[in-house]
Amino acid sequence: MITRAEVEHIASLSRLHFHEQDVDRLRHDLSRILDYVQTLSELDLADVPPTAHAVALKNVFRPDEPRPGIEQSAAMANGPHVERGQFVVPRIG
């Protein structure tokens, strides 16, 4: 079973917080899923190349030409807190 410390570590990497009462349930669910997907580690795949993408496309290029984009005001219209054309966030530390 995945440990409480592991859940807390992964949660902090994921920028998620779980309430104390939910952690045991989460440990149970994650452990079942991870135990299941871990069955792949039994396969000998040393000689098999990985597939990242199902369709073989590489390095798609286009000419680097300026094109009109969306206006700054439209791009920022959804910001929860915007001032003077900038996104405002709380201080870092």
Place this chain on the structure above:
Amino acid sequence: MDVRNLSAVECRALLASREVSAQELVRLYIDRIEAVDGDVRAFLAVDAEGALRRAAAVDATDPADRRPWEGVPIALKDVLCVEGWETTCGSRILAGYRPPYDATAVAKLREAGVILLGRLNMDEFAMGSSTENSGYHATRNPWDLDRVPGGSSGGSAACVAAAEAPWTLGTDTGGSIRQPASLCGVVGFKPTYGAVSRYGLVAFASSLDQIGPLTGCVTDAAALLEIIAGHDPRDSTSTGLPEPIRLPTATDLVGKRFGVVTEYMGDACEPGVRQVFDQAVAAVTALGGRCEEVSLPSVEKGIAAYYIIAPAEASSNLARFDGVRYGHRTVHSDNLLEMYTRTRSEGFGAEVKRRIMIGTYVLSSGYYEAYYGQAQKTRTLIVRDFERAFARVDYLISPTSPTVAFKVGERTDDPLAMYLSDLCTIPVNLAGLPGISLPAGFSEGLPVGVQIVGPHFSEQGLIDVAYALEQRLDIKARPVLGEVRP
């Protein structure tokens, strides 16, 4: 006019012959939505005013100047950006988000003259197989309101089944078009990876996601695919289709070879599903097709690979939801890290959090090779399985879902059991193949779908084959809904 038996192609014909005006047609569907959606709850929002305004503009246009699908209504899964509408992906974290642009598929619908009716419910960020994971409400199956419509495009499938729109768009990452289509008794088509641009589709797992049609018949699926497919410079993974899609006319399957997948037989499916599937195979044979058994030995391992790859990609894609540029932001935070963490913890639902956790775990230091590395190699095994199969047969045929629609709440406590219900659909996404689910019959009064899968870019062949089978099976039953409501 009975909206319940109206296809999109018939809508187009009625508009062209002026038997019905665009405003009458849109009003017909809005009335239908008002009559039945209180029960089905397929929609997150209906833009009645916008749709009627567009319809009035269509009616004011000279028929000679009209575009091909001018006035035919559609509804969209709430994962496609529509300029001016709210787009939430069924998530509270995107509540109030209004995209500044249209997804390419949406822009193509507008160019064709299609009228947008509203946006449809889904499992949050397309993660789920029942539409119970929506951050807003659960959608019900029109055939039995105590059952789920499947997912994640459950709203799109239920909407068509309930005749609230003639056709809809959904998205499919591991079966999210085909499985709900199967459970709701409609046609669902997942195109070859790259056939349809993903620009403006909110990403779940980028190497697997594809947009596709959910419709009442194969002909409508062909027509809708033709509208939305195409290379798009804004999606570097898009390829389009080699040729325009023609509406199907095939009446037999003579000379076509079909592979029945060994791994999906045995105990993999419930008996009622198996029975309908066997009848579909008999129909294929009766139409002149040749069926033989083929093996895809790695498909079971494919489910495990999928539940590493998809969450890994999702954990990365969903990192952008941090409360800075759009969507929900927590009201309580003293510093930036706390703002991120609280915003995400408040905005995402339980299943999305689970998948972000799994994805982050399998990508984290020390586990990457054992999980993600092995999963990518397993993906190669799946690709090779299909290549071997398609060296012997033209198409693969299987049930779409191992079960009929299950009861609301039945599987919410067991995420792994929910995952395993995607056995027949997931391998198709891993290999990037096109697949169609079409209604094949009923078990216990609930629809059962059959899935046909072909090689990359075999869309036209799949549509022709599915059409021939659809004509032969000739399923006419429709769900009974809201007929007595005021």
